[in-house]
Amino acid sequence: MWLPVIVFACLGAVLYSYLLYPLVLFVLGAWVQGQRDVARVFRKTERRATLKQGELPEVAIVISAFNEEGHIRQRIANLLELDYPADRWRAYIGSDGSRDATGQILAECDDPRIQAFVFEQNRGKANVLNDLVSRTREPVLVFSDANTFFDREALRKLVAPFEDGRVGGVSGELRLAGSAGDNRDSLYWRIEQFLKFFEARIGGLLGANGAIYAIRRAAWKPLRPDTICDDFCVAMNVAAAGHRLVYEPAAFAEEATPDFIGEEYRRRVRIGIGNFQALWRHPEYLLRTSKGTAFAYLSHKVLRWLAPHLLLVALGVSAWLGVASPAWRAFALLQLAGYLSAAVLFGLSTRGRRLPTLLSLPAFLFALNWAFLVASWRYASGRYSGTWRRSSR
Incomplete structure (x- = not known):
């Protein structure tokens, strides 16, 4: 009686997270924004925060680098070209035992x-960030x-949204350069x-873009030494302390995307380990953040991380029901055929084959979910560390 319910509950949870949740979120966001617009009409207030030249806060830009000889010189030049008063920012850049x-x-x-x-010793990004932040004095950390x-x-x-004293963190936008291959990450x-x-509109922004985000220094909480998803944890610590997180897409940064799915897979496994680390x-x-944040966290993050496990449970229960039912047997075989087809496409991509757009998307989704599955096993078995490896992104 309950076995079919388990199958459809597992599949429904995955479909909700990937397909239905964005629609629900859009409707909620439109409703919240409509209420704000009505309030602004009657109060005659400005929509966007702005700061004048003399009001710009002093900023510490914190960057931990490992084997980045191919980028670090250009990154420094990029920072020196920023349109921000030269006497109001400073960059704290640490080389974490780089071997180049x-x-x-x-x-x-x-x-x-x-x-x-x-730093001569490779201690891991979280340790370096803790070290660098301890050397800062500026009120805003970027x-x-x-x-x-x-x-x-x-x-x-x-930094403009910090004009509102309730704001504890601001996430900018990361724009990925187009891929010439079949990586659907962009x-x-x-x-x-x-x-x-x-999510930001409903007060449920989750984490931050590690490439560009800022918090008030007073809201900083040192990271545990083996923390992997530092950007997610830093921002969520701010939210759990009762501060607002806001999204400012006009503040953007750019980064290259690997051409092939296989190049992205290893990075996603590592991020996946960090996801499960943060979850447990x-x-x-989930328990000490706003209702909007808890709703978004469960719908967008937790269900995504558990999606491959839910799909396997649905497949296993379908196969069990298929022992006595031809219809369930066919349904189980259909699920299995879909997963195997996506796995084959992913395998072709890892060998450098360029896939048509229609085929690269299921390959990417397989890579994403396979990475979450591997990551959960590695986290549960303790096969990970807080140090990092250089990747193409």
């Missing part, structure tokens, strides 16, 4: 706005990556940007 020329390049920089720290490049006005736009990322925009270590992200 990253440390040497940093050491050669003589601009006083660039504070370089060359976090970014060594292989990310800010728009010239990004910093000015990123398409997936555009969907994620859509969700992030409307930080129940407060």
Whole structure:
């Protein structure tokens, strides 16, 4: 009696997270925005926060780098070109035991706005971030990556929402350069940007774009040394402390996308481990945040992370029911055929084959869910560390 319910509940949860949730979110976001617009009409208030030149806060830009000799020089030049008063920002860049020329390049920089720290030992990103933040004194902390490049006005736009004293963190927007191969990560990322925009509208912004986000220094909470998804945890700590997280897409940064799905897979496994780490270590992200945040966290994150497990449960129960029912047997075989077909497409992509758009999307979704499945096993078995490996993105 209950076995068919389990099958459809598992499949329904996955379909809800990927297909129905964006629609529900859009409707809720439109409703909330409509209420705000009506309030603004009667109150005659401005919609967007702006800060004048003399009101711009002092900012510390914090970057942890590992084996980034291919980007670090351009990243420094990018920072020095920012449209922000030179006396109101400083970058704290740490080389985390890099084995290439990253440390040497940093050491050669003589601009006083660039504070370089060359650490000989590879301690992991979380440790380096804790170290760098402890050396800052500026009231606003901006976090970014060594292989990310800010728009010239990004910093000015990123700090503008702090005019509202209730705001504790601001996430900018990461724009991925187009892929010449079959990696659908850029398409997936555009969907994620859509969700992030409307989650922010209902007061449920989840984490931040690690490439460009800011928090008040007073809201900083040191990370546990082996934390993997540092950007997610830093921002969610702000939300769990009762501060608002807002999304400012006008403050954007750019980053390259790997051409092939296989290149992205290893990064997604590592992120997946960090996802499960955050899920089990930080129940407060669900229990001590706003209703909007808890709703978005469960619908957008938790169900996505558990999607491959739910699909396997549905397949297993369908197969069990198929022992006595031809209809259930056919349904189980249909599920299995779909997963195997997507796996074959993913395998072709990892071998450098360029797939048509129609075929690359199921391959990407298989890669994403397979990465979550592998990540959950590695986290449960303790086969991970807080140190990092260099990837193409």
